Amino acid sequence: MAKQKFYVVWKGVIPGVYDSWDECKQMIENFEGALYKSFPTQELAEKAYQSSPWGYIGKEKTTVPVQGNFIKDSLAVDAACSGNPGPMEYRGVYVANGQELFLKGPYQKGTNNIGEFLAIVHGLAFLKQQKIEIPIYSDSVNAIIWIKNKKCKTKLEPCEENKLLFELIERAEKWLRENTYKNKILKWETDQWGEIPADFGRK
Numbered sequence: 001m002a003k004q005k006f007y008v009v010w011k012g013v014i015p016g017v018y019d020s021w022d023e024c025k026q027m028i029e030n031f032e033g034a035l036y037k038s039f040p041t042q043e044l045a046e047k048a049y050q051s052s053p054w055g056y057i058g059k060e061k062t063t064v065p066v067q068g069n070f071i072k073d074s075l076a077v078d079a080a081c082s083g084n085p086g087p088m089e090y091r092g093v094y095v096a097n098g099q100e101l102f103l104k105g106p107y108q109k110g111t112n113n114i115g116e117f118l119a120i121v122h123g124l125a126f127l128k129q130q131k132i133e134i135p136i137y138s139d140s141v142n143a144i145i146w147i148k149n150k151k152c153k154t155k156l157e158p159c160e161e162n163k164l165l166f167e168l169i170e171r172a173e174k175w176l177r178e179n180t181y182k183n184k185i186l187k188w189e190t191d192q193w194g195e196i197p198a199d200f201g202r203k
Helices: 021-028 042-049 112-130 141-149 163-178
Strands: 006-011 016-018 035-039 075-081 086-094 099-110 136-138 185-187
Touching: 006 021, 006 042, 016 021, 016 042, 021 035, 035 042, 075 112, 086 112, 099 112, 099 163, 112 136, 112 141, 112 163, 141 185
Parallel strands: 075 136, 136 185
Antiparallel strands: 006 016, 006 035, 075 086, 086 099
């Protein structure tokens, strides 16, 4: 006989704790962006429901600095680029526990600055969809300025290989023009706190 599981629905038709998969499924099926997870006991499920879902949901973990006056309940974003230009990717990590929340790329013939810009916009859109107002950390001064100006001021020349990338830039700029957000965008102080938790570790 299978052991009973308990299901936490952080985001669904009716968020809560459910004691059967059938009930949970009704809350999440066809619900865009549903957040849920099973637990072996009701106690663990209740505790999880009162916490951030990102403490329990994610693809992989990264090392998080243990000291520093940074805000742990936050999203860190970073980009990596092999060459300049070259294959570029970016990701977002929940600072409190290092859970990877999104990873995009690689995109051909990109730059690190473009990746940092897209990572922040992706983070803003991601958090807005979840209706969460935690801050976003970036270690890129350029990208933070570009976000404030709602313009990716790259000097990279468009070509056939990076056509998709420039389409993403256009979509990101459009999102910034058409959306508002309450999330603060903060500079990650690498010299004080070490590498940003979203760092790809390829330096």
